[in-house]
Amino acid sequence: MSYLEYRVQSVPTGWRKILHLNWPLVVLLMGVAAFGFLMLYSVAGGSFRPWAEPQIKRFVLGLFVMFSIAMVPIWFWRNVSAVAYLGSLALLVAVELFGSVGMGAQRWIDLGFLRLQPSELTKITMVMMLAAYYDWLPAERISRPLWVLVPLVIILLPTYLVLRQPDLGTAILLMTAGGGVMFLAGVHWGYFAAVIAAVVGLVAAVFESRGTSWQLLKDYQYRRIDTFLDPSSDPLGAGYHITQSKIALGSGGWAGRGFMQGTQTRLNFLPEKHTDFIFTTLAEEFGFVGGASLLALYTLIIIACIVTALGTRDRFSSLNTLGIAITFFLFFGVNMSMVMGLAPVVGVPLPLVSYGGSAMLVLMAAFGLVQSAHVHRPRQK
Amino acid sequence: MKRNPKELDALYRRTGRRALLVGGLQLAFAGGLALRMRYLQVEEADKYRLLAEENRINIRLLPPARGRIFDRNGTILAENTPSYRVVIVREDAGDVAQVVADLGRLIELDPQELEDALEELERSAPFLPVTLADRVSWKDISRVAVNAPALPGITPQVGLTRHYPRGASFAHVVGYVGPVSDYDLSRIEDPDPLLRIPRFQIGKTGVEAKRESLLRGKAGARRVEVNAAGRIMRELDRREGEPGADLQLTVDADLQEYVHARLQGQSAAAVVIDCENGDLRAIASTPSFDPNLFVRGISVADYRALLEDPYRPLAAKAVQDTYPPGSTFKMVTALAALENAATTPEDTVYCPGFLEVANRRFHCWKRGGHGHTDLLKSLEQSCDVYYYDVALRVGIDRIAEMARKLGLGERFDLPMSAVSGGLAPTREWKAERYGKDWLIGDTANSAIGQGYVLASPLQLAVMTARIATGRSVTPRLIRSINGVEQPTGTGVSLGLNENNLRQVRRGMFAVSNNRRGTAFRSRIAEKELRMAGKTGTSQVRNITAAERAAGVTRNEDLPWERRDHALFVCFAPFDAPKYAVAVVVEHGGGGSRAAAPPARDIVLYALYDGMPPLEAYPEAERSRVKAQQERIRREQRRRATVRGDRA
Structure with a gap:
């Protein structure tokens, strides 16, 4: 769709755009971030340093970024999608070549004022790229094999680069979100059924072959899979995180042990308590009530996004918004499953709550795109 | 590219449907997460709460103060400094x-x-x-x-x-403590968690080891909150332990130290027992060692020196070593014969210097013989032939029975390391031990405390106390535990004929008071305190016939380790026995010369409760005794100064 196809007159202009923002979404984001500040203050032992204060500053910066992006018409963002995608691919390659090693993986480029994690950026630019692609692609070609191959390449290129870092969590996120966008764009469900069947078949084959003459993997690889799937088999190694995290969660009870009263956190039994495992602190100190509240906020954000997406007839806007919603959902879904012992430990932060600069800014930018789509949605007379 | 609006509409609707499907899945997943959260936090909450407490709270043991050990007068023997x-x-x-x-x-x-x-x-x-x-x-x-x-x-x-x-004087009695070893842990069935505390010390020998359970006390504990690295964050509560019990021994530290000083330079042992209640007033073995060295962790060189010393400083000779009692056993033979009417005090035996038994000549120590000898003379001059003769009449079984009655061959339950039972041999014992028949010659040998008979200095002291009182006096080492008096070893009547006992005691009195007595030189001059005793000399070697013909080598000409052991037992005062003393000087030569003088000095020191006045000694002895007392006083002063510095 070209610029001219928008009914320009009905779209608000100038400062009036602010009135047309999706304000409930803004409030929900602030609510989630507030949970984050509270927990970062608590895990630092009742201090704004070293985590809560920078996090607040970054969130304010993030709000500014979100509003700025929202002010710019969505078609501009659609038009730069390809550039943004290629740019983030270039950054991923750069990180591969010059990146710093942190937590055993190459993840960021130090820009001086910010440690940029291109993998975070890629999560959004890939969704943009896919949305723009399906916006451009005529409907009759959507399910044709050749035209299905193109988005697969768009997804697998960054996935491969991220896997090399290695960052399994982000790779899974990219593939699932990308697949989700493809599904939403209307690719024939048969493809998805085939892929799912193939994956299930392969996994089954790998496990079936164990101990037989046609074993597909080496024994030590199986053992690694075992500990990955069942961390309790290695209670002091991989299982330590999960065990301690479940203890923290469970000991929170219905109403929690009270703000800054969590013993598991305060006594350092929980590793990564300010990043990936911050939810356990929340659950320990505010109990089921606190944890469920945060989950409810997250769910409302997803609903707000879906409402925005369904409220626009612009294809890029709705696919992009839904893609962002899926990415956001995958963030907290995987993180929470992990700390509750439902999923293996992969490094995925709790969105807007975990301490971390790149993730926060990128997410706020993504919500800027959602807001832009909302503000600049085609109005019907 | 122009789009067909109908097509677009269809696409829009499809995306809408699929968005609702995906949204529904997401909501369902979120609902699943909420259920899981509820399960962990509401249903399993108690379990995880407990686990969190276990994570957080650690119990640290507080070692109790070890019980102290005192002597009978309250002098401290083992303390915690x-x-x-x-x-x-x-x-x-x-x-x-x-x-x-x-x-x-x-x-x-x-x-x-x-x-x-x-x-x-x-x-x-x-x-x-x-x-x-x-x-x-x-x-x-x-x-x-x-x-x-x-x-x-x-x-x-x-x-x-x-x-x-008190260092070396009590090293064998009190023992010492040391760090818990793996061997200690393996020996104890249900080890006290205290033993796992690094540097915790337990008794290794002596009273410290044998009364470990009393002295150790009960551990206290404090509950502390720790973080994941084990660092203590704060103390939650604290329960003090129970200190170990204080023990009071029957030993008199002053007397014990005197005995050590008196026997200094010799490989010897002495036991002083209270005839009235069996209290061990002194139980000394020389040379000794400084137990404090072991507490600190003794150096290899020091330890090797102790091990290789031929005088064996580590051995508690007074209780753990046994010696042939020699002539000190003659009271046993005499009493056995009298009690069984095998002889009377007036019966005499002619001693030509030897007795032919089963074609073998058993010699008397006096080559010329003692002539006609009755009981009193046999004890006074220690005639061997008299006892060969009497023993053959009464038989080994009766002698062994009497020996056991008097405490020989009985292992007294003292809280010291390796207390020996000694040996009062019988026919059955020899058959079992050697698979051989008891020979008549064995009886003759046993009669004079040679051959198979073995007794520790402790047993000899008990035997003497029993002869002096006629009661089954039993040794006691622990006087009180935490101030609670322990049962005494006064004993009951042995059921021996009082007249027989009196005759034997008279013989012992003659030993140290008659001019011809073997220990006349070691008599006590003070009339009220005069003692009765018996010398003993036990052979370490066999004297062959050839050697005897050529003239027996004098002890002084032999290397130290082949010389005879010198023994002396005594009790005093004769009229109202208070203390019985046994002294063994290893390879000291004759009992009358090497063992009787220190025994006399020791019993006098005990009776006077301090350094005895020179008037208590026979005049001829006084100058020598005076020099010796001076030496011991200097030694006592030196030790007191050393202690004073430490306090």
Whole structure:
């Protein structure tokens, strides 16, 4: 769709755009971030340093970024999608070549004022790229094999680069979100059924072959899979995180042990308590009530996004918004499953709550795109 | 590219449907997460709450103060003294090498200890204190304390260590403590968790080991909150332990020390027993060693020196070594014969210097013989032939029975290490032990305390006390536990004929009071305190016929380890026996010369409860005794000064 196809007159202009923002979404984001500040203050032992204060500053910066992006018409963002995608691919390659090693993986480029994690950026630019692609692609070609191959390449290129870092969590996120966008764009469900069947078949084959003459993997690889799937088999190694995290969660009870009263956190039994495992602190100190509240906020954000997406007839806007919603959902879904012992430990932060600069800014930018789509949605007379 | 609006509409609707599907899945997943959260936090909450508490709370044991040990008069024998050590905490020290170097300029550090400490420092958590120097003197510790600001991470600490102020005099009785070894742990079935505390010390020998359970006390505990690294964050509560029980021994420290001084330079043992209640007033073995060396951890060189010393300083000879009692056994043979009417006090035996038994000549120590000998003379002059003759008449079984009645061959239950039972041989014993028949010659040998008969100095003292009182006096070493008096060993009547006993005692009196008695020189001049005794000389070697023909080699001409053991038993005062004493001097030669004088001195010291006046001694002895008393006084003063410094 070209610029001219928008009914320009009905779209608000100038400062009036602010009135047309999706304000409930803004409030929900602030609510989630507030949970984050509270927990970062608590895990630092009742201090704004070293985590809560920078996090607040970054969130304010993030709000500014979100509003700025929202002010710019969505078609501009659609038009730069390809550039943004290629740019983030270039950054991923750069990180591969010059990146710093942190937590055993190459993840960021130090820009001086910010440690940029291109993998975070890629999560959004890939969704943009896919949305723009399906916006451009005529409907009759959507399910044709050749035209299905193109988005697969768009997804697998960054996935491969991220896997090399290695960052399994982000790779899974990219593939699932990308697949989700493809599904939403209307690719024939048969493809998805085939892929799912193939994956299930392969996994089954790998496990079936164990101990037989046609074993597909080496024994030590199986053992690694075992500990990955069942961390309790290695209670002091991989299982330590999960065990301690479940203890923290469970000991929170219905109403929690009270703000800054969590013993598991305060006594350092929980590793990564300010990043990936911050939810356990929340659950320990505010109990089921606190944890469920945060989950409810997250769910409302997803609903707000879906409402925005369904409220626009612009294809890029709705696919992009839904893609962002899926990415956001995958963030907290995987993180929470992990700390509750439902999923293996992969490094995925709790969105807007975990301490971390790149993730926060990128997410706020993504919500800027959602807001832009909302503000600049085609109005019907 | 122009789009067909109908097509677009279809696409829009499809996306809408699929968005609702995906949204529904997401909501369902969120609902699943909420259910899981509810399961963990509401249904399983108690379980995880408990696990969190276990994570957080640690129980640290507080070692109790070990019970003290006193002598009968309240003199302290084993105490817990504060000991100072210098510890370092790595995280506070910063530059460890620099701080240690500074400390090294201030006080002397043992290089070995320092090396171990630095190694431990590498391994342990940065907040755990590591001992740099142990048993630091008060002067050094004050020096460290004053310079504390210049020594970051260094703190002086105070702990308790066992100290034995009487040192060597009580090494064999009280024993010593040492760190728990793997061997100790393997021996104990249900080890007290206290034993796992690093540097915890338990009794290794003597009373310390045998009454370990009383002395150790009960551990206290404190519950502390720890973080994941094990660092203590705060103390939650504290329950003090129960200190170990204080023990009071029957031993008189002053007398014990005198005995040690009197026997100094000899490999000897002496036991003083209270005839009235069996209290062991002194139980000494010389030479001895300083038990404090073992508490500190004895050096290999020192330990080897103790092990290789031919006088065996580590052995508690008074209770654990047994000797052929020699002529001190003759009272047993005499009583057995009298009680069984095999002889009367008036019956005489003719002693030509030997007795032919089963074609073998059994010699009397006096080659010319004693002529006609009755009971009194046989004891007074220790005639061997008299006892060969009497023993053959009464038989070994009766003799063994009498020996056991008098405490020989009985293992007394004293809280000391390796208390021996000795041996009062019988026919059955020999058949079992050697598979051989008892020979008539064995009876003759046993009659004079040679051959198979073995007794410890303790048993000889008990035997003497029983002869002196006619009661089954039993030795007692622990007088009271935490002030609670323990049962005495007064005993009951042995059921022996009082007249027979009196005859034997008269014989013993003659030994040290008749001019011809074997211990006449060692008599007590003070009339009220006169003693009755019996000398003994037990052969370590066999004297062959050829040797006897050529003239028996004099003891003095033999190497030390082949000389005879000298023994002496006595009780005093004769009219109202108070103390019985047994002295054994290993390879000391004749009993009358080597064992009787110290026994006499010891019994006098016990009776006077201090250094006896010279008037108690026969005139001829006084100048020699005076010189000796001077020497011992000097030694006592020296020891007191050493103790005074320590206190």
